Amino acid sequence: MWCQKDITSQLNALGVRQGDSLLVISSLRAVGETVCGASGVLSSLLEAVGPNGNLLFPAFTLSNVLPVTETGEVFCSEDERLASALMTPFEPESTPVDTNLIGILPEIARKHPDAYRSSHPLFSFTALGEDAHFFVRATPHHYPFGSESPLARLFQKDGSVILLGTDYSANIALHLAEIWAETPYTRRSLLYRTADKRTCEMMGVPGCRAGFGRLEPLMNQSRLQRIGTVGSAKCRLFSMRMAISLATTYLGGEPSGLLCRNPECSRCTTARKLCGSQDSSPTDTQ
């Protein structure tokens, strides 16, 4: 069983430093048993970046809205009817994050007394630390992972990303590169209905991440990420600027390069058509 001190030492060994701004994408299941649970891991992260550092977490709430068709009708499966009955209007201060989607640590961070959260009804972020407000204030509704998003501010701040027990298929940071590389599929929009029965449109829907692992060999070849262990979890640590610069260049040459190759993935199949490329590469095994 890991104690808080172990986790802090392992974060330091991985390369997390005082004053860092760190986007945390986590799976505590991979970290294993810890003495103080999720709040202990959060304390270790806070200790590792210190009083002048910042932590940023995804705080997504996708189960709090319903996707609708262009004519405004809800896609009505029984599950969605049930979900609709449980939906509540989004309140940054109180709406829980989708822990099924992004794990328990972002929910613990959201409840921290010093946490700030952005106001996006689907793709909000929570920030803790000296510049927490900078990361989450006045973020855009359209293109929630693009310019002026918390991800762009992490880039601006020369922050880092830690994949804490997660792999590239959870690496939401790369959505910024998809937008900055102007990949055609990032211009898609989504219609959704909120708990108070409003229908909204959002431009810049993030796509599938199952193919993001294709960037990892390039990151390793370019020595752009550090790999280590935190608790029992394999972790990757890399600079946001380096990763986004590499991914933007990669996508500039091959706009469909980070789409997955699962023939049953409708999002990537449509996205590939928008990129105008027929990808004949072998099917992904992941």
Ligand SMILES: [Zn+2]
């Ligand atoms: Zn896909």
